[in-house]
Amino acid sequence: MSSSKSGAKGGAIIGGAIGGAIGVKFTHKLYFDPSADQSDTGGYWITDEELRQKLANLIDTEEKIKNASVYSHPLFPYQLTNWKMFHAFIIMETNNWWWSIEKNSECITIQRSKNLESVRDMYQREKRTTGWTSLTKIRNNETTRGGNTTIKELINYIWREDCLNNIYHLHIANCQKFAALVFDRIKSPYNDQVYFDEAADQPRSTTSSCYMSVDKVFSEVQRLSASETFTRLEIYKVSISSWNIPDFFVPDFLAFLFRQISELFSHHHFVIFETDKGTYWSFERLPTRFTIQRARNKDILLKECQRNSRETLLSKSNLEKSDVAVRQNMNAVLGFIWKKDKTDIFYMPVEHCGTIALLIYDQFKRK
Template identity: 45%
Template sequence: MSSSQRLASVGGKYTQKLYFDPRADQSSTGGYWITDKKLRQKLSNLIDKDEVIQDAYVYSNPLSKRQWTNGKLYHAFVIIQTMNWWWSMEKNMERITIQRSKDIESVRDMYQRKKRTTGRSPWTWIRKIKTTQGRNTTINELINYIWRKDVLNKDYHVLYANCQKFAALLFDRIKSFEEQVYFDEAADESPSRSTGFYMTVDKAFEEVKRCGGSESFTKQEDYKFRVPFIRHVYNYCRFHTQLDFIFEMCFCGFLMSFITFCRGYYSVAIFTFTCIFLWMLPDLLLSVFDYCFDGGKYHLVMIFEQQGTFWSLEQLNTTLVIHRTKDKDVLLNECQRHPRRTSLKSSKMVEGLHWKNMNEAMEYFCKIQKNKVDVFPSLKDNNVIFLLYKKCKRKNTA
């Protein structure tokens, strides 16, 4: 593709950089240009990492001052209110811009100290489209989310990666999120308010970092625990159907079939039994295949050793589980402070560390790793850890 064709497809010359203006309400401070590689580290030094989002809004303004109505042709940007600041976050054909101010007017009505474009009618003024509460999300978590979604490295596209898509991405993250990580920073100590939390991936980055995630690993071991077939089938069917009472329903159905059979209603019993069997058959076959060929018979636990500290990394359905302790036996015998109900099959000392520290492991797992079609992994896939293990195993044997 020629350069002219590429510019036509993306809508402009996108620099893959973020511009941060820390005081948009004052005379020009020079601002900061930040690349994706330095995004989290540099911004975390420029802002209050624990600043909680109180409210978030999506605003729009026309693309041209000649417009009479916005319709679908408008620029969208996000306005965020915290206790001490007003923020704007937006994407255009050249960059992503974050502005911060003590008053809303400097970020809502202005872009880089120039008035935003407005049209010829009240319908083309700067308008509020959506509103949501912050739900205890911090600004730093939102920055982690931008980094994890690789937004800076995605070129601008007038249809698929424009300002409206970017605003919707941030707004939806603030409005609702899934707590996909369980992190226990002291799994060998008595339960307290600071241990055993469910949290988002974006918050887990900061918690791991706070607990010494930058300290170097000295050793890595991979443990396989054998999963009983019946338990695997139950967990697989429950996970894929999202119905906790599936087996209770089947039990009632089989009981009804047995009663009708005993009373002589053979055709009704056979019909009921056949319906239940056909309903369960697809999930049963898939669970058997997963158990035999896709690693379902094993539960994998990766254990990393630092100086006097052990970390474990494993996955329970769609939840990434991270434990930190000074007693390695706790990681082998317990999970989420409950005894493991699986038997240890094998353990293996890994030759050569895959990652230098826990921060690097989290980064690799949540962003850097890509699958065969160049798509970032999701914890919605319940075998991400095992696929990562097989990938590392092939790398060691190569």
């Protein structure tokens, strides 16, 4: 449950709780107040398309979350108990700031302040609602350590989950559901690791790891590909093994079927993008995870995967298709794969690496 003023004083509480019934409409925007404890600053309205880049320009997105808490307060000032009628929001602490993040029937709001009280006790410069008893004060319900999650990774996660396009609903997409989504991500980072090597043709530092979360990959790729634009793309096909089915052992129709299955399972496919800066990116699905590599030497991407020779288990990479690419970058590929409505691609079985490669190829070739 929530309100158009997230439990701020007045009739906005009731209007928001009822939702669109009296005209309140979810804006599909995020409101960011960078200095909630200062009276002379204004906020920013940010769309889904602007979310990651615009916030990155406004804040230090590499700040690590030290801890996070789920807070709640009543929707109505005359409540005697919270029961199920309460607004939930998240408070986060970093080294330099206090942050709040929450959803209501109007928007998603992020506030930042040097003082805890300015984001815990206030929403968009108005006092949050409290009830008549000690049971209906603003209360901390649960706290967790932030681990190594950064503000930017959390923003990437919110974007991937399509939260700004997930219309507010009183029961199934309310403030409590959103708070739980954010808190769970901080409490238990998802094990959706990707192998990402930003310089596959250079010696690797012994202190660096190529295994990272999807949200971390988004940050790294955004940093590296911002000034690079695709010029060409290619699909490569690599033989893994040959399954020769003797025709005389099985009927003709079964032999044909086995050959089709053999073709599906005995080849690996991957995509290579060339950019206008003389760099190359490979993107492919392996048995345990997706692998993304970047290099200035294209031959390395053809010969090696995760610093191992492709010819150890595979044969020589063969070019299957080549075309002019759309004027986008690897950041757009990640969005195509990991944005909420495309997660079915991410979870495709590894044997469908050819399908995944073809989907990416068709999406990013110039029409």
